[in-house]
Amino acid sequence: MSEGNGARDSKMLHPELGDANGQGGAKLQHAEGASKNLQSRRREAQPSGAVIRGDRPVDQSEAANRFMAAPEHAKIHDERLWDLREKRDRQMHGIPEWEELRTLASEIKEHALTRLDHYLELFERNALANGIQLHWAKDAAEHNQIVLGIVRRHDAKRLIKSKSMLTEECGFREFMQTEGVEIIETDLGERIQQLDDEAPSHVVVPAVHKLRGDVAQVFAKTLGSDEDNDDPAYLAERQREATRPLILSAGIGMTGANFLVAESGGVVVCTNEGNADLSANIPPVHIVSAGIEKVIPRLDDLAVFIRLLSRSALGSPITQYTSHFRGPRLGGEMHVVLVDNGRSTRLGMEKFWTSLKCIRCGACMNTCPVFRRSGGLSYGATYAGPIGMIINPTFDPHKYSRLPFSSTLNGSCTNVCPVKINIHEQIAAWRQVMSETHEMPMMKKAMMAAAGRLLAQPALYRVAIAAADSALKHLPRFAVYNRLNSWGRQRELPAPPAETFHAWYKRNRGARK
């Protein structure tokens, strides 16, 4: 993962772009009318993500502090994601049977996951009958080698792909680049992240942590656009004109999969830009990378998930494109690579297997107060936010040992999850695992032990609370808001109540039998 924007020069321009595509900041005629000059405004630098130091645990709080120290980025990130959460709520209130849909979706996933071998074999049989070539990959390395083999057989030099978290999980882009195969992302947000040499920060909106000015800078350095023009229409057109020729001449197309339908042997991909259809339909060869947990039994089940997915993700009734791929085009090839990469191990984890129900809607991220204020890159992992806290430790419990502590355990993630994963309970369960396996930092462990002793003695607890309330009322401000109090760094502590709940209860109800 990138630790910052770093110095970039004209060598980053794609060799096929050339002067004709506007190097040196030439503006496009058709976007000119909408262009907006930024020169008068000082730009706030985009905060970088978590610093990965070998095998040391990712320090999310350190990266979160840096994100919050960039007030413009932090504010807009929070507002954008809260807006998605509010839109999701409005959609939910428009569907009286919303809770029944969630229950049904959760039960369908549970049914499929507890009979995974049966449904995967059914999918395989039907996919093969449809003319799809099927591959099984036990891990990321095998997945990457299988795709490379297909690319080599077709002597392809360029592969276009739509957004796929699984390929991020497999380190696919970096791997293919070392093999001399050029990858072009067709999703706009993902393409921005690719050009900036950064991982996606969110499963649905990969560049949501970037401001328009950040995108203008990335495009200026990599596509030769005008650095002072951050008009979205201009930037989108600039990107389209730069990338379309590359897409049209690619030899291989790749997509992820939102769902694998066992009874039809078909693959379903949901996008809002139609970019999966470009990847699947322009090159003669279509490769689908899919985690084994994506299988659902029937087409009828699909309707349940389609009603939930986009409403939960973006607060829109449906994705613009819900594409069904059932077999190769005439004269073409279609491959599906089914990837395990730790999923069957997770299926055997009693407390954590239901995380495999996830349909990657991102709703738990949009609602999470920690995620909204710290940005997805602060988690230093493929999966960020609440779902990331329970998935990432299954890959590497040491490296991601601190992530489960980046949560307030308020339960909002669980409340919005369309497949009813008990996310906050699993976060708490991971904390217990980290404590038992000595992966908890010493300081935190000592503080937890002290808190445990205090909470176990009600009389002592009440004295401590009364003393803290009194201290908050009378201490000078600098004694409360200083470097030692990390809770007070980004927010004011609430004013102490005139009376504790315990005192109120004793006064009002204490005498009752």
Ligand code: SF4
């Ligand atoms: S855990 Fe639930 S809310 Fe979070 S991304 Fe997955 S399906 Fe969506």
